[in-house]
Amino acid sequence: MGSIIDDDYKAHMAGVVEEGFVLDPAGYERLSMWTHMLMHLVNARTNFEWVRDQPVELGDLENSLRQQAFLTAGVMAYCRCYASSGAKIPTLDAKQVYAGSKDGQDVHARLIKLRNTVAAHTDASDIVRLTLAVKEEPSRVVVRHLWTMAIPVDEIPDYLEAVAHTEHFVTISLNKYLDHLQKSTGKAIELD
Template sequence: MSTITNDDYKTHMAPIIAEGFALDPPGFERLSLWTHLLMHLVNARTNFEWVRDHPVELGEMENSLRQQAFFVAGILAYCRCYASSGSGIPMLDAKKVFEGSDDGKQVHERLIALRNSIAAHTDASDIVRLTLAVKDEPGRLIIRHLWTMAVPVDEIDDFLEAVAHTEHFVTVSLNKYLNRLEKERSKTIELD
């Protein structure tokens, strides 16, 4: 089992500490929890961009599986922002994030439906079709388990817009919190 060992973590963080940063200092716990959302949004954006920038090569199983993996990873990362997580980790409310944007709400609902039908569960989906092919020959039956997946590449730009919209909402929320911290601490806060 692979884990992040304390030694690996210290090695990774050494340059940051050498620059004079304190890691997870007291008083910033609530702000630190937002890092989860930021990580998920970067992950979602990066995965959807990969799908957009690497068209599937029909008939190439490895390429198709890779595109499917990036697509599913993008969906899961995005949807984690709207699902309950660990204690204190922010969970976004789509009604607030997409307030005033019916198109945005529809794209968000599409992403949630895809998460529920192909990424988290194996319900019926409009982009996956499972097939059992049976060939009856004298003395034997040949059976193939098949699946066809259509990654909705034509929707990727919409998905990226939903991610960008969510990133904007998170940025505004974080900025409000940072402004409050500036007042409490009587210091200017700069993001690096």
């Protein structure tokens, strides 16, 4: 089973500790919660960029599966920001994030729909079509299970804008909390 081994984690963090940083210090728990959100947004942005930057090669199964994986990972990472999570992990409210932006709300709804119909569940979707092909021959019946998936490359700029919009909202939320920490510590706080 793959999991993070304590010795590997300590080795990974050694450089940061050597620089004088304290890991997960008391008093910063609320700020630490946002690390999950930032991780998801970087993951979403990067995967959508990979879909955008990798040419679609029709008929190439490996390419199709890679594009599908990038799209699925991007959709799931983005949607995690808006889904209920574990204790102490923030959940964004799309009504707040996209207040006053009908286009933003529409793109967000599209991403949630893709999550629900392609990425997390296998429901009817406008980008996946399953087909059963049957050919009867004199001595046998040949059956093929087929699927066709459209990668919505033309929508990727909108998805990247949704990620950027969410990042902006998160940045504002983080900055408000950083202002609070500055006042309570009496010191300037800088993000590195």
